[in-house]
Structure formats: C-alpha cells, structure tokens
Amino acid sequence: MGAHGHGHGHGHAGTGEELEPLSRRTRRALTVVVLVVLAAALAGVLATWPGEVPSASTTYVGAQTVRGEVTGTRMQTCRAELAEERLPDGTMPDTVECPEADVRVPDDVRVPDDAQGRDEATREVTVTVPAAVFHGGLGAGDRVVLTRYPGEAGGEPAYTWEDVDRRLPLAVVLTVFVVxxxxxxxxxxxxxxxxxxxxxxxIAFHVVPALLAQENAVVVGLSSAVAVMGVVLYLTHGFSARTTVAYLGTVAGLLVTAGAAVLAVDAAHLTGLSEENAYTVTVVTGAVDLRGVVLAGTLVAALGLLNDVTITQAAAVWEVRAARGGGFRDLFAAGMRVGRDHLASTVYTVTFAYAGAAMPSLLLIELFDQPAGQLVNSSAIAEELVRSAVGGIALALTVPVTTALAAALALRSQPAPARGSGT
Structure with a gap:
C-alpha cells in the first residue's frame, strides 16, 4: 500500500529533497496489515448484512404522493384540540391559528373536460399547513407535496399536507457543489x-438496514466505517505510505471512538429518544434499539474528523522529513506542533457543529428558562455533549498515534540523490 512514497520537491525552505519509496519489505508489511484490517472490516459487514428488514410501513392502503402548485394561502382561526398546542404555562388556549393553502393538483379521478380546453385534469384542494411553513413564506406559485387518500366507496379523495417540493433548488445547489x-x-x-x-x-445499504434489523450497532458502524475509509482514502489520495499511515491512524481513532462511545452512552443512559423522528422509529418498528443508533451515529460522525486529522499529520511529517531531515524525536515533535494546532481548531469546530445541530433543543430550553444543571442533564443536550467529548477523546489520541507512525515510516524513506550529482 505504500508503493509510491509520493515525494514532493516543491522548493522547501530546507533541502527541498524528495524521498525515495520505502523498501520492498516495508511496503509488503504495510500491505499485509492493511489487507488484514480490510478483511476484518469486510467480515464484520458480511456478518451484519441484513437479511429481511422488518417492514415498518403504516401508510394507508391506496395512499399516493402527489405534487401540486399553491394558488393561494390564508389564516383561519380554529379550536385548539392537540396537546402540542398548549401554552408554555400548560393551559390550553381557546383557539389557535390554522393556516390553509389552496393547491392545484393533478386529478386522476375525473375525466378531463375537453370543452374547457384543458390538457390534463386538475382540481383545486384545500389543506391545512403547518404554521412554521406558512410563516416561512409559503405563497402562490410554490410547489408542494401532498398525500392523497382514496375516498370511501368511490367518494371524493382526501388530501393532507406532506412537505414543500424542494427538488429543483436541491438539484441546483448539488449541481453547483459538484461543478x-x-x-x-x-x-x-x-x-x-x-x-x-x-x-x-x-450508509444506505448497510448501516441503516442493519440497524433496523437489530444487528450489533458497534460492529455495524465500525466495520462499515473501516471498510469505507479504506476505499475513500486510497481513492482520493492515491496508494502511498502517507495514505496508509492516515488510514491506519483513522482505524485506530475509530476503535477509540467505539470504546469511548460505548462507555459514555452506557454511563449516561442515553436512549436516543431526544428526537421526534427517533421516537417515531421506535413506535413504528416496535424493536429498534436507539442506544445502538446513537453509537453508530457517533462512529459515522467521527469519520470526516479523523480523516482530516490523520491526512494532515501524515503529510506534515513527510514534508518535514523531506525539507530538513532529522531523527524520530525531531519528526515527532515537529508533527505534534502541527497536530496540536489542528486538534485545537477541530475540537471547537466539532463542538460548534453539534451545537448548531442541537439549536432547536437549545431554543426550546431557553423558552422554558431551565437551570444550567437541568439543561446539561437533558437528553438532547447530553447526546451532543457525549458526541463532542467522544470525538475530542478520539482526536486527542489519534494525533500522537498517527504522528508516531508517520515519523517511523518517514525515517525509512531516505532522501533521493541530488539530480545531476552523478550518483
């Protein structure tokens, strides 16, 4: 796996020397180690590959998803009946706002009236819209998604709100990103x-189905993550000793993440029920272990962070070796200087990212003016704190491990003879 060495001679401040590839024996040893790791990951994937995923569909028989165009919106006043409509003091208001939208949808039931010159059958229906969507600027011309339920005994179908149709803006954003x-x-x-x-x-074909099939969450997340990074790192950065160092460092970080996550989730009794979607999954399937979902999610979230750090550490050590040489202690010290800065910036980046994800929970907690101790103890905040802490633990241990491995291998890459030296 370290066949090329990827030496860089870009005019370093030091000698600017390139490094020769590692010896055949070293490359062979690295290849064996990587293949063993990949084989173990593949074995884990195969062992947890879901057979028959339990069906969790509760959709009404005959229900269809239809897309339409809003022709108008209005605000109605209706009687409060739902528990979530309670006021902050716990009382139930007499009335609440009920936004409505008129939507033109395809009508597959009626036969087009050719006398009116319509190319296709359509009808206009009225549906209740979530208040947040209404106040977010829903208006005439917006494309939306509704669910159509067939009427009883051939009667008129019923329509309910599903979501805004975001396909076009999403396609534009993703296209710009790719380009x-x-x-x-x-x-x-x-x-x-x-x-x-x-x-x-x-994630789509292994992690999610395996979790629904009640496979071991740690094995699912760890095996899938290790296998994916084995493909992603070499595909993106090429086959070199640096990439191998980054991969092995990432694997070590994932192992630390798995161990720390298991201990932290068990100690904090995190059940994964802090989100409405997670609770719905449990209600619908009746079996999914959301504790396992938290563990698997923590492992998947750690992938990008560990990859970023390990690639940077491996590159930094190789560049120092090529620029000025030095022994193991010098290379390790130089790499750790870079690693400490990177670790510090990554830790607060991770924390802010998780804080952003938990922003709705923070807003709700602020509205109810909860004490700091109760705030930290809440399930939603505790899960984010555990993810941040576990990520920080993994990063703190991955940096020195990757740096040490990079320094040891970089020492085996000897500077190439100067060009034109006649040697």
Whole structure:
C-alpha cells in the first residue's frame, strides 16, 4: 500500500529533497496489515448484512404522493384540540391559528373536460399547513407535496399536507457543489465525490438496514466505517505510505471512538429518544434499539474528523522529513506542533457543529428558562455533549498515534540523490 512514497520537491525552505519509496519489505508489511484490517472490516459487514428488514410501513392502503402548485394561502382561526398546542404555562388556549393553502393538483379521478380546453385534469384542494411553513413564506406559485387518500366507496379523495417540493433548488445547489468541487479539485475533487458516493451507499445499504434489523450497532458502524475509509482514502489520495499511515491512524481513532462511545452512552443512559423522528422509529418498528443508533451515529460522525486529522499529520511529517531531515524525536515533535494546532481548531469546530445541530433543543430550553444543571442533564443536550467529548477523546489520541507512525515510516524513506550529482 505504500508503493509510491509520493515525494514532493516543491522548493522547501530546507533541502527541498524528495524521498525515495520505502523498501520492498516495508511496503509488503504495510500491505499485509492493511489487507488484514480490510478483511476484518469486510467480515464484520458480511456478518451484519441484513437479511429481511422488518417492514415498518403504516401508510394507508391506496395512499399516493402527489405534487401540486399553491394558488393561494390564508389564516383561519380554529379550536385548539392537540396537546402540542398548549401554552408554555400548560393551559390550553381557546383557539389557535390554522393556516390553509389552496393547491392545484393533478386529478386522476375525473375525466378531463375537453370543452374547457384543458390538457390534463386538475382540481383545486384545500389543506391545512403547518404554521412554521406558512410563516416561512409559503405563497402562490410554490410547489408542494401532498398525500392523497382514496375516498370511501368511490367518494371524493382526501388530501393532507406532506412537505414543500424542494427538488429543483436541491438539484441546483448539488449541481453547483459538484461543478465547483471538480473545477477546483480536478482529479482529487472527482475522487472525493466518488468517495462520498461510496460512503453514502454504505450508509444506505448497510448501516441503516442493519440497524433496523437489530444487528450489533458497534460492529455495524465500525466495520462499515473501516471498510469505507479504506476505499475513500486510497481513492482520493492515491496508494502511498502517507495514505496508509492516515488510514491506519483513522482505524485506530475509530476503535477509540467505539470504546469511548460505548462507555459514555452506557454511563449516561442515553436512549436516543431526544428526537421526534427517533421516537417515531421506535413506535413504528416496535424493536429498534436507539442506544445502538446513537453509537453508530457517533462512529459515522467521527469519520470526516479523523480523516482530516490523520491526512494532515501524515503529510506534515513527510514534508518535514523531506525539507530538513532529522531523527524520530525531531519528526515527532515537529508533527505534534502541527497536530496540536489542528486538534485545537477541530475540537471547537466539532463542538460548534453539534451545537448548531442541537439549536432547536437549545431554543426550546431557553423558552422554558431551565437551570444550567437541568439543561446539561437533558437528553438532547447530553447526546451532543457525549458526541463532542467522544470525538475530542478520539482526536486527542489519534494525533500522537498517527504522528508516531508517520515519523517511523518517514525515517525509512531516505532522501533521493541530488539530480545531476552523478550518483
């Protein structure tokens, strides 16, 4: 796996020397180690590959998803009946706001009236809209998604709100992202997109179905993550000793993440019920272990962080070795100087990212003016704190491990003879 060494001679401040590839024996040893790790990951994937995923569909028989165009909106006043409509003091208001929208949808039931010159049958229906969507600017011309339920005994179908139709803006944003990534990153950018597709496929076809099938969450998350990174790293950064160091460092970080996550989730009794979607999954399936979902999610979330840190550490050590040489202690010290800065910036980046994800929970807690101790103790905040802490633990241990491995291998890459020296 370390066949090329990827030496860089870009005019360093020091000697600017390139490094020769590692010896055949060292490369062979690295290859064996990587293949063993990948084989173990593949074995884990196969062992937890879901057979028959339990059906959790509760959709009304005959229900269809239809898309339509809003022709108008209005605010109505209706009687409060739902528990979530209670006021902050716990009392039930007499009336609440009930936004409505008129939507033109395809009508597959009626026969088009050719006398009116319509190319296709349509009808206008009225549906109740979530207040947040209404106040977010829903208006005439917006595309929306509704659910149509067939009427009883051939009667009129009923329509309910499902969501806004976001396909067009999402397609535009994703297209711009892909184009800019390829234009700026070129081959590396294209490889990164391919790696992203591999990771997404692993989550969609292995992680999610395996969790629904009640497979061991740690084995599912760890085996899938290790296998994915084995593909993504080499696909994006090429086959080199640096990439191998980054991969092995990432694997070590994932093992630390798994161990720390299990201990922290068990100690904090995190059940994964802090989100409405998670609770719905449990109600619908009646069996999914949401504690396992928290563990698997923590492992998946750690992938990008560990990859970023390990690649940087491996590159930093190799560049120092190529620029000025030095022994193991010098290389390790230089790499750790870079690693400490990177670790510090990554830790607060991770924390802010999780804080952003938990913002709705923070807003709700602020509205009810809860004490700081109760705030930290809440399930939603505790889960984010555990994810941040586990990520920080993994990063703190991954940096020195990756740096040490990079320094040891970089020492085996000897500076190449100077060009034109006659040697």
């Amino acid at each position: 800019l990534t390829v234009a700026v990153g070129r081959r590396r950018g294209l490889a990164a997109l391919a790696g992203l597709a591999v990771g997404g496929s692993a």
